[in-house]
Amino acid sequence: MVAAPIIDSDICKAHTLPSRYYTEESLFSDILSRLSNSFHFAAHVSQLNENSIIPLPQLENILGEALILTKDEQIRCLSNVCTHRGMLIATKPCDLKSLKCGYHGRTFGLDGCMRNMPEFTDVENFPTDSDNLREFNIKKWNGIIFLGGEQFYDAVINEMQNRIGWMNIESFEYDESRHRSYDINANWALYVDNYLEGFHIPFVHGDLHSVLDYDSYSTELFEGGVLQIGIANEGEACFDLPESSPDFGKKIAAYYYWIYPGLMLNFYPWGLSVNVVSPISVDRTRIVYHGFVGEKSMLGKGAGGDLDKVEAEDQEIVEATQRGVSSKSYERGRYSPSKEKGVHHFHRILTNSSDNDF
């Protein structure tokens, strides 16, 4: 007999994710070990100048690798681990023509090839290929660089290409002033749950509620992700959509893409806000924001106007929910079929219940 799925495919019958998923160490580690099959945000091309080096610490515990992106005539992803005795090479972004390990001075080109090592003239059979930094495959779509596994990649990229392929994301410019990093006291999946529904907007986000048409807020599911669309209230900032857009004629304030497991690509008329949800431990999560601006005149307006305030409101809720789901008396709840299908979809993917749905 086939065991019943943890999350029923029928949202009207389903119960939400059991609380142990947010609180048990062993489940957390088990899920974390599976996340390397997924693809993850690494950077946008505008973050890399010629001779740039960017460490990617947010991917370290997900992919099990300390990595850097480098750019000379091309962009590469390399191991950030010195091939001598394992020291991390770059700890912060920098612009240099070569990489130098701070421990004993081994140097590498931005292509990962070892160039020089002091005090090694007598070492036999040195250097060999294993003294070079290992290179990893990157994937690039519209100026966004991804790393990791193949799971859901084609389906997600197809979906975004069809919907917002008209947007010249590659031309957006990195805006360092929009970078944020928050460590919150909650499981990563609770943060994702909260992101995946607009149900809480009138209760939690008063200002955001005033610029969005709540009744027109929509949620669409696709393989490996969810798209939520915020429609602007009369007179509020919205996209100037080309006729080629499937949404031509609508007053769209924001496209909120969530991609499994923890990537959020939020497109506003001013550009793109990327949120990376990085699990630290079962009850601690790092949220990193990167901003890429396409249309300066639209900054500060509409649904993407004050992201710091919305983030603070969400974090307060999510941290309080972590305390709630840790209570012995709470086990799981039910879903609103009209407002929580994104959360249901995420829970189905997370518990491997959705394997045959698409």
Ligand code: FES
């Ligand atoms: S660990 Fe890098 S040079 Fe020794």
Ligand SMILES: [Fe+2]
């Ligand atoms: Fe929110």
